Amino acid sequence: MPLILFFVVLALAVCGARAQDTAMQEAARRAEVLAHSPPDAAKVLFGREGAPTVGPAQAIGAYERGCLSGAVALPADGPNWQVMRPSRNRAWGHPVLIAMLERLAAKLPAQAGWPGLLVGDIAQPRGGPMLTGHGSHQMGLDADLWLTPMPGRRLAPAERDEMSATDVVRADGMDIDAATWTPQHRRLLETVAREPAVTRIFVNAAIKRALCRETGPDRAWLAKIRPWWGHNYHFHIRLSCPGGDPECHGQAPPPPGDGCGRELDWWFTEEALHPPPSPPRKPLRLTDLPPACAALVTAPAGQALQVRGRGR
Numbered sequence: 001m002p003l004i005l006f007f008v009v010l011a012l013a014v015c016g017a018r019a020q021d022t023a024m025q026e027a028a029r030r031a032e033v034l035a036h037s038p039p040d041a042a043k044v045l046f047g048r049e050g051a052p053t054v055g056p057a058q059a060i061g062a063y064e065r066g067c068l069s070g071a072v073a074l075p076a077d078g079p080n081w082q083v084m085r086p087s088r089n090r091a092w093g094h095p096v097l098i099a100m101l102e103r104l105a106a107k108l109p110a111q112a113g114w115p116g117l118l119v120g121d122i123a124q125p126r127g128g129p130m131l132t133g134h135g136s137h138q139m140g141l142d143a144d145l146w147l148t149p150m151p152g153r154r155l156a157p158a159e160r161d162e163m164s165a166t167d168v169v170r171a172d173g174m175d176i177d178a179a180t181w182t183p184q185h186r187r188l189l190e191t192v193a194r195e196p197a198v199t200r201i202f203v204n205a206a207i208k209r210a211l212c213r214e215t216g217p218d219r220a221w222l223a224k225i226r227p228w229w230g231h232n233y234h235f236h237i238r239l240s241c242p243g244g245d246p247e248c249h250g251q252a253p254p255p256p257g258d259g260c261g262r263e264l265d266w267w268f269t270e271e272a273l274h275p276p277p278s279p280p281r282k283p284l285r286l287t288d289l290p291p292a293c294a295a296l297v298t299a300p301a302g303q304a305l306q307v308r309g310r311g312r
Contacts, residue, residue, distance in 0.1 A: 018132060018133050019120060019121065019133060019144060019230075019233065019234055020164050020165060020233055021132075022161060022162050023085070023087045023161035023162065026085070026087070026088060026132060029131075029132045030047075030131050030132055033131045033132060034131065037131075037283055038283065040285060040286070041129075041283035041284065041285065042128055042129045042283065042284040042285055042286055042288065042289055042293075043128070043129035043130055043131050043283060043284065044131065044283075045128070045286065045297040045298070046067065046124055046126055046127065046128025046129055046130070046296075046297055047124065047128075047129075047130060047131040049124065049125050049126045049128075049296070049297060049298075050089065050125060051125050052068075052069075052070065052071040052072070052073075052092060052125040052126060053069045053070060053071075053126060053296055054070070055069060055070050056069070056070050057069065057070035057071065057072070057094050057095050057096075057140075057245075058070060058245050058247060058248075058292075059094050059127075059139035059140055059141055059241060059242065059245045059247075059248040060127075060139065060245075060247045060248065060290050060292050060293055061138065061139060061247065061248070061249060061289060061290040061293065062138075062139070062249045063136040063137075063138060063139060063141065063142060063238065063251070064135050064136050064138060065138065065284065065288060065289055065290075066127060066128070066138040066139040066248075066249075066289065066290065066293070067126055067127040067128045067138060067139065067289060067290070067292070067293035067296050068092070068093075068094060068123055068126060068127030068128075068138070068139050068140035068296075069126070069292075069296060070095075071092040071093060071094065071123065071125055071126065071127065071140050072092070072093065072094075072095050072098050073091050073092050073093075073098075074091045074092075074093065074098050074101060074102070074119060074122065076091070077154060078102060078105060079105070079106065079116075080105035080106055080108060080109065080115070080116035080117065080150065081101065081102070081105040081116050081117040081118070081119055081150065082116070082117075082118055082119070082150055082154065082155055082160065083119050083160070084118050084119060084120050084146060084160045084161075084163075084165075085120060085121065085160060085161055086157055086160055086161065087157075087161050088121065089124070089125065090121040090122055090123060090124055090130075090137075091119065091122055092122060092123050092124060092125045092126075092127075092140060093122040093123055093140040093141070093143065094139065094140035094141055094239075094242060094245075096141075096197065096239065096242045097122070097140060097141055097143060097239050100195060100197055100198075100239065101117070101119065101143060104117070104191070104192065104195060105117045107191070108188065108191060111187070111191050112184060112187035112188045112190070112191045113183075113184045113187055114149055114184050114187065114188045114191075115149050115150050115151075115152070116149070116150030117145055117146075117150060118145070118146035118148050118149075118150055118165070119143065119144070119145060119146070120143070120144030120145065120146055120165075120234050121133065121134065121137060121143070121144045122137065122140065122142070122143045122144075123137050123138065123139070123140040123142070126296045126297065127139055127140050127296075128289070128293065128296070128297070129283075129284050136238075139248060141238060141239040141240075141241070141242075141248075142236060142237070142238050142239075143236070143237050144234045144235070144236050145192075145234055145235055145236075145237060146165040146166070146233065146234045147165060147166050147168050147185060147232075147233060147234055147235065148165045148166040148233075149184070164233070165233035165234055166180050166233065167180065167232050167233050168180045168181045168185060168204075168207065168232060168233075169204050169206045169207065169232035170206065173204075173205075173206060173268075173273050174206060174268060175206050175209060175210065176206050176207060176209075176210040181210060183214075185207075186210070186211055186214050186215070189201065189203070189207075189211060189225065189235065190211075190215075190221055192235075192237060193221040193222075193224045193225060194221055197239045197240055198224060198237055198238070198239060198240075199224065199238055199239060199240040199250070199251065199253070199254075200224055200226050200237075200238040200251070200254060201224050201225050201226065201235055201236065201237050201238070202226050202227075202228040202231050202235060202236040202238070203225055203226070203227065203228065203231050203235045203236075204227070204228070204229075204230065204231045204232040205227035205228075205264065205267035205268065205272070206232070207225075207227075207231070207232070207235070208222075208225050208226075208227045208259070208260075208264055208267075209264065209268075211225055212258065212259075212260035212264065215258075219258045219260075220258075222258040222259060222260065223254045223255075223256065223257065223258060223259055224254060225259065226254060226259070227259075227264060227267045229272075229275075238251075247290060247292060
């Protein structure tokens with residue numbers, strides 16, 4: 001694995017581990033990050049914006065360096081979904097993603113035997129880097145979905161901020177936990193992967209291993225299932241850039257094949273299972289993001305925002 005990708009992935013692995021933080025833990029992490037971040041760090045500027053911009057929706061930039069205008073929120077409750085960790089205010093997304101989640105949730109009971117979605121982090125009201133957690137989720141085209149079936153009752157806000165999702169991976173990381181993994185988990189992931197707009201689904205490598213083992217001859221959808229550190233409590237879906245968003249820069253498609261061969265085996269080596277800690281990364285500034293992102297945030301008191309020139 002190339003070194004630069006290795007460090008990026010490690011940073012995102014830590015993010016995944018923090019996805020289960022309770023409201024109190026999240027507040028403590030945010031306070032720590034604010035105390036040690038320059039006031040013009042992009043995550044500080046975007047993290048303090050509490051509402052979306054008005055106007056047409058536009059995903060701007062890339063999944064790890066971008067922002068979102070015209071975001072809409074996934075309602076806290078729907079017929080087949082509930083938004084988790086509401087105190088984070090991260091249920092905002094591109095309208096294309098929000099509509100897909102609502103449509104997907106409606107068909108899961110019949111197609112996957114899954115009663116409904118517990119939805120984790122999507123994006124901040126204006127996208128951009130976050131104070132805590134994710135390195136991506138910046139354009140409103142990423143969403144975390146819990147590997148816990150929606151219960152048959154409405155959870156109170158305090159429950160949504162405190163309860164933990166279900167860990168479906170064995171403690172040694174070598175396979176799924178037979179006590180928590182069910183056939184419905186495979187059907188859930190297959191149903192999501194067959195959504196045309198979904199370009200990638202990030203899961204723990206042990207989940208990918210189980211899917212490779214349990215799937216029959218119709219395996220094309222497995223190409224979208226990508227092993228990633230963490231992601232044993234939730235899976236992370238990513239949509240392709242919507243048509244009509246010219247400043248959205250997507251990724252190349254996943255490589256051909258089902259991804260169940262030697263490329264998966266690496267994830268169960270010592271190098272992958274117990275990687276060394278990565279050095280801390282410098283916080284992104286607005287100059288690291290597309291120029292259009294600067295218009296979505298306000299400058300700290302007494303400072304002017306630095307905006308890089310348009311290079312493309």
